Amino acid sequence: MIDLQDLRRAIRPETVLITIMHANNELGAVQPLEEIGRIAKEADVYFHTDAVQSAGKIPIDVTTLQIDLLSISGHKLYAPKGIGALYVRGGTRLRQLLYGGHHQRGFRPGTENVAGIVGLGKAAEIARKALAEDTQRISALRDKLQQGLLQGVPHSRVNAGAAPRTPNTTNLVFPGVEGEALLIALDLKGLACSTGAACSSGAVEPSHVLTAIGLPPEEARASLRFSLGRHTTAADIDFALNVVPAAVAQLRELSPTYHKEATAHS
Amino acid sequence: MIDLQDLRRAIRPETVLITIMHANNELGAVQPLEEIGRIAKEADVYFHTDAVQSAGKIPIDVTTLQIDLLSISGHKLYAPKGIGALYVRGGTRLRQLLYGGHHQRGFRPGTENVAGIVGLGKAAEIARKALAEDTQRISALRDKLQQGLLQGVPHSRVNAGAAPRTPNTTNLVFPGVEGEALLIALDLKGLACSTGAACSSGAVEPSHVLTAIGLPPEEARASLRFSLGRHTTAADIDFALNVVPAAVAQLRELSPTYHKEATAHS
Numbered sequence: 001m002i003d004l005q006d007l008r009r010a011i012r013p014e015t016v017l018i019t020i021m022h023a024n025n026e027l028g029a030v031q032p033l034e035e036i037g038r039i040a041k042e043a044d045v046y047f048h049t050d051a052v053q054s055a056g057k058i059p060i061d062v063t064t065l066q067i068d069l070l071s072i073s074g075h076k077l078y079a080p081k082g083i084g085a086l087y088v089r090g091g092t093r094l095r096q097l098l099y100g101g102h103h104q105r106g107f108r109p110g111t112e113n114v115a116g117i118v119g120l121g122k123a124a125e126i127a128r129k130a131l132a133e134d135t136q137r138i139s140a141l142r143d144k145l146q147q148g149l150l151q152g153v154p155h156s157r158v159n160a161g162a163a164p165r166t167p168n169t170t171n172l173v174f175p176g177v178e179g180e181a182l183l184i185a186l187d188l189k190g191l192a193c194s195t196g197a198a199c200s201s202g203a204v205e206p207s208h209v210l211t212a213i214g215l216p217p218e219e220a221r222a223s224l225r226f227s228l229g230r231h232t233t234a235a236d237i238d239f240a241l242n243v244v245p246a247a248v249a250q251l252r253e254l255s256p257t258y259h260k261e262a263t264a265h266s
Numbered sequence: 267m268i269d270l271q272d273l274r275r276a277i278r279p280e281t282v283l284i285t286i287m288h289a290n291n292e293l294g295a296v297q298p299l300e301e302i303g304r305i306a307k308e309a310d311v312y313f314h315t316d317a318v319q320s321a322g323k324i325p326i327d328v329t330t331l332q333i334d335l336l337s338i339s340g341h342k343l344y345a346p347k348g349i350g351a352l353y354v355r356g357g358t359r360l361r362q363l364l365y366g367g368h369h370q371r372g373f374r375p376g377t378e379n380v381a382g383i384v385g386l387g388k389a390a391e392i393a394r395k396a397l398a399e400d401t402q403r404i405s406a407l408r409d410k411l412q413q414g415l416l417q418g419v420p421h422s423r424v425n426a427g428a429a430p431r432t433p434n435t436t437n438l439v440f441p442g443v444e445g446e447a448l449l450i451a452l453d454l455k456g457l458a459c460s461t462g463a464a465c466s467s468g469a470v471e472p473s474h475v476l477t478a479i480g481l482p483p484e485e486a487r488a489s490l491r492f493s494l495g496r497h498t499t500a501a502d503i504d505f506a507l508n509v510v511p512a513a514v515a516q517l518r519e520l521s522p523t524y525h526k527e528a529t530a531h532s
Contacts, residue, residue, distance in 0.1 A: 081378065081379045081381065082378075097364065110350075112347065
């Protein structure tokens, strides 16, 4: 979570924009947009939020939150890949990044992806209707998964578990395990997880997010992100609770250092 | 058509890129890429071409034409809207316009439009197979349309008719007619034409392309672009030849100046 005092201090006379991710993609942690919006308004600075991970998962009201600019991505809310949207509050002064034609008021020249646009609109409509029910059902499943993993995997911990979070994400550290190795072991059993963000796939550095919340590199590398969705079932959770503890135990057996560490911790 | 002497003279010591549209969107006129590629290579300058209007319509060989960078757009070759491609010759030094993730080697951050990419690949494959047959059939229909319009509409002329052109486009001037009025009259009968480029739709200025080839503003405004495609039939051409001359005659009847002009011309 960002420190609001830090944010206030970071605003300089020449500051024109505050941009803060609504929900973190790796942890699901939700930033206090209402307070940030108030700070931005007081400082007369535009406020942009990346709501890619939160749109369709938690309610967002650009008026209440005093948001001037908000980005969403279609495929995160069951629209097709290849389409997104930028909400722009009337009167916000912007300059385009791409030049060429007059499409979309000159801000995004090029023939519009009509099918994608319609898909995004429909997906947003469905997400809005399903929001309350999805939230309740998915967060119950997520909590069941998280509890089961904490119980089934000795020494495991939830990353950012105390922060307000989106209903669909949990991120756990399994000390003594290499996240990439666990990811592959689970994938072979049919369970898809993530060690970080798709944006950083192929990177060998530990997650900058996990490092920022204070995890030492070996714990950042021992963390795994579980994401649920509208189509996740109770049976999927049972399956995960069946395969993850076994896979962690197996990898720990092979670890030259884990047993000593575990003994030292307990 | 660009003047190759002009092009040579325009290259300065600091020039890094020549970028020229392969086929013009309004006229179908095809630029001499082979000569341009040679000039670019001699000057040690990168050569980019916008092949959006030509890809799938005329053969393009980036090796023969010495092209370093080539842009195509999916929907112009029957792929979905919302997808395009940039060919980049190995070793070409580029800097990205958009920043964020590592996708597409950092040049276009964001989750890839997988369905669109597959669609573009398949459409390109089909276009390549169909190219020779499409070219023959479509250019025959285009020539029939053009001849029929020249015969059916007194004082009409083809714009850039002497230039090498893509097989699917013809652009005619119908003196004494307002192109926008003709467009609407034809649309009401079920024939879709264009007075310019979609990129400039809503613009009130006469086409910069028609002005550049030397048309006075009143003739640029009296011009109409006809585009054929893989699904255009002989019956479509007959239909066009039935409705266009009648619509032009009707609009000329209403013109306060045309009869005098026509008499003066003949």
